[in-house]
């Protein structure tokens with residue numbers, strides 16, 4: 490494919506542009522179902538990390554997984570897929586540090 494819009498992105502094209510309305514509809518659908526979602530504080534921390542991340546494309550999409558970050562960040566079983574390690578900080582970083590300490594103590 491020679492579409493220059495795909496450069497630097499795993500598989501994005503113009504159709505990855507999503508409107509505020511579409512994102513709000515997806516978030517509402519999550520709320521209607523019984524998904525494991527994170528706290529508002531953790532959600533805000535994750536989104537703040539995404540907004541600072543150079544891998545965020547179109548202001549909405551992670552170039553590593555193709556996910557809409559406002560959806561991915563909401564889900565408790567999802568992590569940041571950055572190949573160099575998670576860029577999510579705040580509550581996620583604190584949880585990661587606790588896991589690392591716990592695993593060292595069991596060795």
Ligand code: SF4
Pocket residue numbers: 538539540542543544545550551552553558568569570571575576577
């Ligand atoms: S790599 Fe992580 S921090 Fe960056 S946009 Fe993707 S999910 Fe967000």
